Amino acid sequence: MIIVKKVVKNQLLLEFIKYFIALFLGIIIGAILIILKGENPLVAYYMLFKGALGSRAALAQTLRWTTPAILTGLATAIGFRIGVFNLGVEGQLYIGALIAAIVGYAVPFANRVHAIVALLLGSLAGGLYALLPAILWMRYRINEIVNTLMLNYVAYLLTEYITRHFLMENSVSAVPKQIVSPEIANSAKLPLLMPPYQANIGFIVAIILALVLSYLFFRTSTGYTLNIIGQNPSFASYGGVNVRRLGTVAFIVSGMIGGLTGALEILGVHHQFAANFSVNLGFDGVLIALLAKTNPLGIIVVGFFWGILKNGALAMERMTSANKIVIQVVQALFVLFLTVDTGVVKQLLAKRVAWTKGVHKDGDAI
Amino acid sequence: MEMLFSYGTLMAGITLTVPILLAALGGMFADQANLFNIALESFMLLGAFFAVVGSFLGASPWLGFLMAGLAGILIALVFGVLVIDYRANTVVVGIALNMSAWGMTSLLLELFFGVRGFLIDPRIVSFPNLELPIIKMIPVLGKILSGHNLFVYITIIIVVSVYIITYQSKFGLRIRALGQNPDSLETAGLSIRRYRYLAVVINGFLCGIAGASLTLSGLSMFSENMSAGKGFIALAAVLLARGKPTLIILASIFFGYAEGVSIKLQGFGLPHQLILMTPYIITIIFLFIGTRKKHARIGG
CATH class of the missing domain: 1.10.287 (Helix Hairpins)
Structure with a gap:
């Protein structure tokens, strides 16, 4: 003992x-x-941490980057729990972002309900986008890694196509020749946590979602069942679990969180959809989920660390001659x-x- | 419609096929070793960068070609050590390698050449275009076959060699055995590990020179993250073909041609994005059909 x-x-x-x-x-x-x-690396690393945590503005910007890190981490982690590799969070994020942007500017609402509707429809769209690989995997056993990867590129191109050909007429872009949708209405913009900085209510959403998932994973029988599916699907099936159905639902929820991430990025930060706006947020999620061993509370910690690095890297590049890509x-x-x-x-x-x-x-x- | 089959589109399609085809052939070897390699992208990017470095230093595209191949092998060995000996997850390693290759090449670009984003320099020498002496006299066909960049002809030689090696040599037989029934290698007294490593090295070399084809077949420049998803298109071809070089060639030509068409469409302001989607959608559809067939066979 x-x-x-x-x-x-x-x-x-x-x-x-x-x-x-x-x-x-x-x-x-x-x-x-x-x-x-x-x-001097010490100076560079010092600037990184100072730029990420040294002031109110710095912290706000770090929380802004922590939000998508936590959410994409959670989206991937749900898949990992049941042994599914959803590498399509990136694509689901794009679809969610586009739908949120469209609802944000095209549907007239007078109050905050607007933002909530846009968020819900954005995450729903992300979930729907995960439906195809989910069915193909759960029902036909077609490698979900491949399908989700391929669908990422379809999402990049599809959102660019829709934005370019259907949304762009009335939009104004800060960057010339960039393909963007019109700006969303004020009623769809998310409240800021520390105005005027970009950190917004999305951070709170991410934390709550992590806590809910933590409860679900470790305190409920559903969480236990998900775990068993991940470890041994045949055993779970033998024990009377409808593996296929639960697996599909988990896959779709993973996609919904991906869509939610995209919607939050648009409604909280960008305020318009721009083609290719997120570089690799979805793939960051895979690494974050892995580092946190799929534990939602761990994902908060790693996500915060990721936010520090992402925001700090920008500060480091401003203050020193070091390249942020280091x-x-x-x-x-x-x-x-x-x-x-x-x-x-x-x-x-x-x-x-x-x-x-x-x-x-x-x-x-x- | 006619521009879909115009001479210009055809030539562009051939040029665009080269990197996809080389990378997909490389990916085929990893696939044969049962390694799901999504890091083809990073191998290519590293190759593209070191091709420029070699060509710049030696004032010769051949040195660039060589360095690209070696760089590809080097990063492939990192992949190999992690996934073969340390049993790390190929997908995770692949994502991390793609991220680091992007970062590393951008940093090295800044270190070696003092520029950020992209490098255009007259000292980077591309392969020349080649007029084939007698063939170019043939009407119609001559115009299609002759006048390409030397890299296109190198690719043809490589493809033919890979085909012959796969089907005519002992080594090819063993690599195929690795894919279909690895235990048979063990039974024959051969080391599975050794052949997996060999497959990974070939994968690295071919993807490295696929990267070189991006920078040294006329463009003579490097830009940050310039492989831009080509590795994933190559992966699509690998997954469609499942170890059959002929199918790899057909899929790569189709994907390269689709890209050529999409560039033409873009020139006319037409929705080229929809054409660019075809490789990915086709892969999903064919994987579905393939799996259904397999099930039907087992059922019947």
Whole structure:
């Protein structure tokens, strides 16, 4: 019993060390890249954190970037729970964003109901966009990774097509030649958290959603069932769970959160749909969900970290000669180092514990 | 309508087929090793960048070609080590590699050349266009076959070699066995791990030079994230063809041609986006049909 406890404790420690080493290596390589550019990495990293947390404006902007990070993380995490790779969050986000923008400018409403309707329809559209890969996977067992990836590109092109040919006539863009929809009505704009900065009520929505999902995953029988589906679908099916139906619903909810993310981006920040406006927010979600091991509360933490990095990188680029894209490399390397399976280390550790307790036989330690 | 089959569209289609075809052939090898590789994009991007570096340094497109291939192999080995030896998830590694390749090439661009975003420099030498001596005299056909960039002909040679290797050599047989029944390799006393690595290396090389074809077949420039989804179109071709080089060639030509048509349409302000969608939609439809057939076979 004592050994079991010790191993569990050691494994937590091991996880912690693993994250620390992965992040540390990423930061070191980032530092080297900054040095090569002839800049002091300590100054650059200091500017990053100062730019992300150092003032009211900085914090507001960090929360603005934290919002989509948390939401896309949650969207992906729901899929991961049941063993589904929804790589289409990016596409669902685009569809949700476009629908929200259309409702935002074309449908006349006088009050705040406008924003709520736009958000709901945006997330519904995202959910519908996930319906096809969901059915193809749950019913016909056609690889959902491929279909969701392909549908991302269809979404990029479809939204660009619709915006260019049906919405663009009356719109004004700050950037010349950019393909944009008209600006949404004031009634559809989301309230700001710390005016005049971009952080908006979407952040609260993201936090509430994370808490709700956390409750669902860890405190309800549905969450337990989802987990079982993820680990062993046949077992769940044998136990009387309608795997296909629950899986489809979870997939669609994942898409709805993707759509909601897009709708929040438009109604809260951009106020008009622009073709190719989100670069890789959806893919960030995959990495965030993975780093947080699909735990919604963990996603809040990682999402906040992501927000710091994203916003801080911009500040770093303003204040120093370092390129903001260094941070993208650091993020990617962090995940790459983390993917390295520490099975070997685990074995060593288990053996060591067994050794100190004088237990040798395999399996006894765990 | 006539512009769909015009000479200009055809030539553009051929040029646009080259990177997709090379990358898809590369992806086929990873697919044979049962590695779902969505990092083709990053291999290509790295290749595109180092092709420019090589051509710039050596004033020769051949050095660029070589460096692109090596860069592709290098990043493919990173992929290989993580997914083969460390059993990391291919999709996660793929996403992270795509992100880092984008970042790395942009940073290296700034470091080596002191520019951001894109690089145009007369010292980057592309492959020349090639007039085929006798063939160009043939009416109609001569005009289509001759006058392409040298890279097009290199691609044809590579495609033919891959085809021959796949079907006529012991190595090709083993790679195919890897895809269909890996255990048979083990039974024959061969190392699965070794062949998976070989497949990954070939994948890296072909995707690397696919990247070179973006920068060195006349354009002579590099721009940030210039592979822009081509790796995913190549992946679509890989998934449609499932290890059959002939199908890879057909799918790539179709996708390249669709892109050529869409560029023409764009010139006329027509909805080119709808044409650009076809590779992705076709992939979804064909995967569906393919799976239905398989089920029907099992059922009957």
